[in-house]
Amino acid sequence: MINNLLIIEDEEDTVGILKRLLSANHFAKNIHVLRNGKEGVDYFEALAADKNGTAPELVLLDIYMPEMTGWDFLDWFTYRYKNDFPNTSVCMITVSDDPQYQQRASRYSCVVELIQKPLSRQHLSYLRNFQIHRKRLY
């Protein structure tokens, strides 16, 4: 079970359905929700400044959002996570089936998976296994 999960998603309905799915599957202890990439940047900036803060193990990141898209957020995050947030993984979620998105997403080493919505129970177990596996590596 993941201790801290961060969701960056602007759609209320999607977030509601997502939270129901997560809790039904007991996927995470703490779930924090942000509305766009800009809020994500602020969140991680604050984390980096606070020595006692705990970085999320997994971020579910939507692509199309107002103010700052998921891509823009990733561009910022890529240069920070290795030093400041080495235990944080990113899973992108999108409604688009554009194959270019897969290619683009693979360029960011922090991204573990790009998942086309809606998320299913199978997706969650896959992510959980990945997370266990990852922990073992460190």
Place this chain on the structure above:
Amino acid sequence: MLRIPLRISLIYFIVGTTWIVTTDLLLHFVFQIDRGLTVAIAKGLLFVTVSSLLLYLLSRRNYRQLSQSEKQYRALFENNPSPTWIYKLSDLRFLAVNDAAVQKYGYSQEEFLSMTCLELRPPEEMERFLNFVGTYQQEYMSAGTWRHLLKNGQTIYTTINTYPVDFDGEEAALVIAQDITKQIEKEREAEQKNQELEKLNEKLLEKRERLRYVQKLAKVAGWEYYPDEDQLVGADEILSLFSHEDQGALTYAELFEAIVPEDLPRVLRANKQLLRTGQKTEVSYRIRWEEQIRYLRQVGEADLLDGERILRGMVQDVTAMKKMEDERDQVGSTLRRTLDSITDGVIELDRTWRVTRINKAFERLLDIEAGNVVGLAVLDVFPDAVSLRSYPEYTNAMEKGSVSRFEEYYAGRDKWFFVTVIPTQEGIAAYFQDITERKKHEEQARIWLHRYESVAKATREAIFDFDLTTMILVWNQGLERIYGYGPEYHETPLSWWEERVHPDDRHRASKSLNEGISNGSTFWSEQYRFRCANGVYKYVEDSGHIIFDSNQEAVRMIGSLRDIDDLTRANAENKRLAEIITKVNNVVVITDVEGRINYINPRFTEVTGYTFEEVAGRKPGEVLQGPESDLEVVRHMGESLRERQYFSVEIINYTKDGRKYWMHVDCTPIYDDFGNHQGFIAIQNEVTERKEKEVLLQEHVRVLKEISWLNSHEIRRPVTEIMGLMYLIKDTDCDEEKNELYGLVNEAAHNLDRIVREVAVKAYSLYGEKGFS
């Protein structure tokens, strides 16, 4: 010959002796008078013997004189430059011919002597000749013009002078024939042409000058003067020339007194000179005899007779000839009258190169007087003669007896002469025809031609001289330089030219040339294609100045054949291009360096509505651009024009009546052959339709992109919600929660429906249709 005086003397002696003996014997035997018979007979015989001897001596002297004059006579006959012959009146056989006749007629002496005069005549003149012989008169006469046949069959025209002679006791006629064929032909060809008339006159005068030599034959009296004895023999003979009655009592002194006073000094001077120098002299004078004026010509020269120095000469009564000349001149044509005013200069030299005679014309030509030069060495009179180019010609004539003709420039008088040198008995005679004027013209023409040649070398022209009487063209080197025809084509017939005119142009060019010549204009010009030596046709401009003679007849054409091939072809090319520009669908605008319009094609007017007059001198931009013209594009165009760079733009323009249209403009600067900037040419296409389509298309693309985005996001989002909710419903067992989730699914489905409608509205908006609400 000398037997005749002996015979006469013998007859006289026999008769005298018979008379003396017979009468004395009669007196003695019949009348019985016997008074010293023997003495009387002896006295008579002595008288007869002495008188016979005296008679013999006197006769012999007379006959010697006679034979001397006959010698002169024969010399004059044989050396006569005109064909001269003697024929027997009874059977018309030739008795003697001179060398000139042999040369002229082509028969040898032997052939001549075996022929009759009839054989020289063409058939149609036989009867005329026989009639003439039938009425032959016993005096010198001019028999007019006759046609004679040469051995080679050629017919010549001759003027005949004839004089009855006694030839070895036969009644015969001496004939002097002057070949006037050329004159006759010329006379016929151009009787009214003044220039040719003059030439003809000169020729005739030359002939007459020679004729004068021959005329010495007529009425000649010989005389001899013995200076040692101061004795003149032959005065009576002279008198007998014009006195019909025997007036033997008259002396030479009386004859001398009869000389017309004005002429006397000349005679005296000539005689003195003859006495002093012994050189041949000639003097003409008039005497008044029996109330008539007689013309005499006297020739004298020194000679040796039996080792004794004597002066010998001839006097010729030229009165008849003078009268005849007067008559002839009076009744003669204008042509002949003019002969008197013009003549060749004649100078005669003896074998010691002394001047023996010059005529009036010569005096006039060289501005000297006969009295001052006759008797002098020719080099004293003309010291610069040695340096003449033609000096050897004179020497040849003198030494080899050859006739020569040449042109000579005499610097001392600044004159050109056509000189004919003929050998004479005494030396040579030279006939001078003044051709200075002609030479000057020739020289002038040559200079001009030379100048023209040098100018012509720099131009692309072949010069020709077209003789309209012979139809021969003479070309200069331009023909070779420009058209490749070598020197063998220097002279060509007109047909040669015609053959080289392009078949399509030939008829037109020939017709034009004929009209040009015949319509009296002085200039002719035509363009056609002319075939070069290599077979290639070139466009040429043929132009010529037509020259007329005094009868207003065109006689020649001086002209040039100018190569205008490049020009013509360039013009043809230009025409073709101009036609294309006029007919193309593109709008073409040409501007000057400052961008001001100086050409538009018709399509410009069709598209914009502006005529050339309305836009000439204005800038295309200020005419065509309007409110919606893109200022950025206008600025780009301006910059390119300033920097003279090619540009290609699309811009909104406005027609004259304000309609807006799109124009594609390709504009490039134009330069001449020397790289000078000449302006700009702009090719424009109206692209309004394309532009409008483009705008429409862009709109479509934008809408489609939107639809595509809606597809991928707006529609998929509620779908994923529904799918996500369905996963939750599947996973839960709680009915209450299931119902709540169904409610959410329902909500998401409505959401989806709304979004699909929105997409449909957008999609249909592209095609202008209403949505399906």
